[in-house]
Amino acid sequence: MTATPTRRADAQRSIEAILEAAIRSLGRNPEASVSEIAKAAGVGRVTVYGHFPNRADLIEAAMTRAIADGHAGLEAVDLSGDPRDALARLIDSSWQLVNQSRSLLIAAQDVLPPRRIRELHAGPAERMERLVERGRDEGVFRTDLATAWLVAVLHSVMHGAADEIAAGRLTADEAAGHITATVLAAFTPPS
Amino acid sequence: MTATPTRRADAQRSIEAILEAAIRSLGRNPEASVSEIAKAAGVGRVTVYGHFPNRADLIEAAMTRAIADGHAGLEAVDLSGDPRDALARLIDSSWQLVNQSRSLLIAAQDVLPPRRIRELHAGPAERMERLVERGRDEGVFRTDLATAWLVAVLHSVMHGAADEIAAGRLTADEAAGHITATVLAAFTPPS
Incomplete structure (x- = not known):
């Protein structure tokens, strides 16, 4: 039946x-x-x-749902204009989401390997990728390293910030500024 | 008895x-x-x-041992001269260790949360910190972000590279160059 x-x-x-x-x-x-x-x-x-x-399956499903909801919310971010300003806006909004979900992210990190957490972010990563590509086309982001690598750097630095807050070495208020300052410098074409 | x-x-x-x-x-x-x-x-x-x-305890002890051995091996790296060149040498040697232990790192990431893996790297992080401090004193590394943050960025980017290799998006040969190019740019004082 x-x-x-x-x-x-x-x-x-x-x-x-x-x-x-x-x-x-x-x-x-x-x-x-x-x-x-x-x-x-x-x-x-x-x-x-x-x-x-099991609990890990439930956490993975919850994380998947939270990322999908956050991804949909990021539709509203203005990605036009100077790619550096657009990236700063996208990092700022993305960080708000990571920050709101910091406790859920820690739960996910406890039961899922980093590569799986990265895979769950395929949607947000794609949006980031398109913006990085535009910045490369316009000459403001470096082209000597692959787009996929630059997106991976952003992902690593953003999630690293969540760990730094958990360790008491960074405050939630400082994080977005730190991530943006770091990533914009890392994305700048070498002179 | x-x-x-x-x-x-x-x-x-x-x-x-x-x-x-x-x-x-x-x-x-x-x-x-x-x-x-x-x-x-x-x-x-x-x-x-x-x-x-349990298996997680054994993996944590193995990881601790591998990091201690690697840390001792890094004593031989010449950290004198221009801090940027010294950082490039230290990243290169550190990456060889991460790369040799990539499979062990994946095992550790499967059973330990990222904050614990970061804690196990306290020794290597301290060596990196001293070099970053010297670079800040000499004006070649940025001082608008805390040293602890810069070291966290390096740790995140290096371990992110291991994940990128596991995902087939980066080759082991490219990794050290990518990490160095990214981190040196991220550490450069903003103009």
């Missing part, structure tokens, strides 16, 4: 509630347990495990 | 053999199991678990 449309809709609503609860709970405490998340979603642990076989 | 000196010496030899086997086995395959490592060390699994309660 296959699931009826109603059953599928119920399952979908249950998944939505669990993901929202996971983003909320892990956003407050990166060590939130599956039981806590289930409680926050108003479902039983068995229901959560029915959709997500 | 406390352990006799002989017993303690036996335990120490057994730990040494296990750590060497772990570095070797994980250096070939980041997914090497505790059984494989025990076999390579010529001891039983129970002996390994007697010293390291």
Whole structure:
């Protein structure tokens, strides 16, 4: 017997509630347990495990959802004009998202390897890539290193900033300025 | 009854053999199991678990050992002269170590959060810090961002390069040049 449309809709609503609860709970405490998340979603642990076989799967799905939501929100960032100014605006808005999700990011870093976290950022990375390409075409970003490398540098520096805040060596207020100052210098064509 | 000196010496030899086997086995395959490592060390699994309660503890100890060995090896790098040239030499030698241990690093990234991996690099980070400080004093590295931040950027970019190689977007031969070109630009005082 296959699931009826109603059953599928119920399952979908249950998944939505669990993901929202996971983003909320892990956003407050990166060590939130599956039981806590289930409680926050108003479902039983068995229901959560029915959709997500283990805590890492649930965290990966929550991270995927948070990135997709953030990515959609970045549509509003003005990427026209001088590519350096556009990059500063994009870093600023992207950092707000990383910063809001810092606790969720720490939860993800605890259970997923960095390469997987990078893969989950394919959408945001693509947007960044297009802007970097335009900056290269216009001669304001360096072309002696590949675009993919420059985007990787930005990703590494941004997530490194989240670790520095966690370690108490950087404040959340300083971070966007530090990331922008570092990345713009790193992207400048060598003289 | 406390352990006799002989017993303690036996335990120490057994730990040494296990750590060497772990570095070797994980250096070939980041997914090497505790059984494989025990076999390579010529001891039983129970002996390994007697010293390291779980696989993550064993990987952390192996990583700590590999970093300490590498750190000692870096003593030989000439850090005198122009700080930019010295940094390029230090990055080159450090990268050789990261590159040789890329498979071990991936194993560590799979079981340890990035902040813990950063903590294990306190020794190498200190050496880098002293060089960055000298470059700031001599006016060739920027002083508008903290030394700790600049060292964090280097760490993030270097480990990001290992991920890029794993993802097939960068070759091991290109990496040192890319890291140096990126970091030297990022460290340059803004004009």
